[in-house]
Amino acid sequence: MRQQVTLALTAGEPAGIGPELCLQLARDQRQHGIVAVACKHLLQARADLLGLAVELEDWQPGTPAATAPGRLSVLHVEGLASTVAGRLDPANSAYVVETLRIAARGCLNGMFDGMVTASVHKGVINDAGINFSGHTEFLQELCGVERVVMMLATEELRVALVTTHLPLKDVAAAITPERLSQVTRILDADMRKFFGLERPRILVAGLNPHAGEGGHLGREEIDIIEPALNKLRCEGIALTGPLPADTLFTPHWLDNADAVLAMYHDQGLPVLKFQGFGRAVNITLGLPIVRTSVDHGTALDLAGTGKADGGSLKTAIRVGAQMATSAKRETFE
Numbered sequence: 001m002r003q004q005v006t007l008a009l010t011a012g013e014p015a016g017i018g019p020e021l022c023l024q025l026a027r028d029q030r031q032h033g034i035v036a037v038a039c040k041h042l043l044q045a046r047a048d049l050l051g052l053a054v055e056l057e058d059w060q061p062g063t064p065a066a067t068a069p070g071r072l073s074v075l076h077v078e079g080l081a082s083t084v085a086g087r088l089d090p091a092n093s094a095y096v097v098e099t100l101r102i103a104a105r106g107c108l109n110g111m112f113d114g115m116v117t118a119s120v121h122k123g124v125i126n127d128a129g130i131n132f133s134g135h136t137e138f139l140q141e142l143c144g145v146e147r148v149v150m151m152l153a154t155e156e157l158r159v160a161l162v163t164t165h166l167p168l169k170d171v172a173a174a175i176t177p178e179r180l181s182q183v184t185r186i187l188d189a190d191m192r193k194f195f196g197l198e199r200p201r202i203l204v205a206g207l208n209p210h211a212g213e214g215g216h217l218g219r220e221e222i223d224i225i226e227p228a229l230n231k232l233r234c235e236g237i238a239l240t241g242p243l244p245a246d247t248l249f250t251p252h253w254l255d256n257a258d259a260v261l262a263m264y265h266d267q268g269l270p271v272l273k274f275q276g277f278g279r280a281v282n283i284t285l286g287l288p289i290v291r292t293s294v295d296h297g298t299a300l301d302l303a304g305t306g307k308a309d310g311g312s313l314k315t316a317i318r319v320g321a322q323m324a325t326s327a328k329r330e331t332f333e
């Protein structure tokens with residue numbers, strides 16, 4: 001019998017905290033079917049290291065995933081070279097990327113209702129000669145869509161980004177009318193689709209200090225951002241901005257908004273992580289599949305200690321299941 005929602009959970013970087021967070025999760029009763037897409041020897045080795053009594057069960061597509069405490073369904077992925085907690089090994093990188101590919105393809109072909117990702121280490125994947133800037137960009141390419149949007153969210157704040165994993169020196173050139181329009185439309189549409197907002201109210205940050213100070217501190221607001229926002233307003237999207245980013249994240253603005261659209265990674269994410277690190281979710285909008293993730297990285301310093309906090313993974317699973325349920329409802333309506 002097929003469960004209501006079955007999520008693929010990729011365990012991420014083998015040397016990081018991902019494998020143990022998957023095991024920690026399996027200690028409790030789960031509401032949704034969760035299938036760890038990972039090497040079962042890695043999970044067993046980490047369970048042994050931490051003394052976690054979790055029974056790993058081979059999962060067969062089309063069957064219910066384990067939800068009982070102490071049991072975890074696993075879709076085994078071959079190719080792991082080493083399993084030492086805290087020590088990166090480029091020889092593991094192809095395996096890591098393969099877990100993502102299997103989970104994403106499983107979502108595209110209906111085997112899974114969505115995927116939740118533990119963190120990967122972008123550096124070691126690139127060290128292995130694989131061009132990889134993040135799950136977000138990888139899934140955009142795998143799913144064959146032109147644009148996706150990274151959004152991190154807590155219960156109180158949602159922050160989406162116009163640009164993602166880009167060197168700061170390249171950000172200004174990437175803020176084009178076309179990108180701004182695509183990102184804003186995706187943000188508006190997916191907040192309606194997945195979060196039930198009838199007309200999401202979006203605050204848009206400027207790029208330059210003080211949103212350009214009338215052109216004296218940069219012209220991107222006047223030449224690119226304002227004209228693009230004006231066109232989008234004519235489509236019915238509720239936009240405020242461009243606002244100075246330093247004062248945008250204050251109750252005056254946030255109390256009457258549903259999301260913030262920041263121009264670049266470290267304009268928006270430090271605020272979100274200061275507000276809710278450890279309980280936030282990273283969501284990829286604009287994909288034909290549901291994908292959520294944790295708000296933290298591989299935390300190599302904690303791997304193998306059992307001290308990593310699983311709060312964000314729980315949020316990622318809860319939000320992923322909620323989005324998958326909304327997507328299914330839309331399909332059947």
Ligand SMILES: NC(=O)c1ccc[n+]([C@@H]2O[C@H](COP(=O)([O-])OP(=O)(O)OC[C@H]3O[C@@H](n4cnc5c(N)ncnc54)[C@H](O)[C@@H]3O)[C@@H](O)[C@H]2O)c1
Pocket residue numbers: 017117118119120121122123135282293294295296297298299300301302307308309310
């Ligand atoms: N979703 C993802 O795949 C993802 C997200 C962010 C960063 N990363 C990657 O992770 C790697 C390391 O990044 P970083 O060092 O900037 O960030 P990090 O989140 O791994 O670590 C930052 C600090 O937070 C702590 N921390 C992180 N997760 C924690 C948890 N669950 N419980 C308790 N403490 C926790 C760490 O111990 C460290 O002190 C990089 O390669 C980065 O690209 C991946």
Ligand SMILES: N[C@H](C(=O)O)[C@H](O)COP(=O)(O)O
Pocket residue numbers: 133134135136137265269282293294295296
């Ligand atoms: N920007 C994300 C964060 O800071 O949490 C992180 O790098 C993960 O990105 P992907 O989901 O694209 O791997």
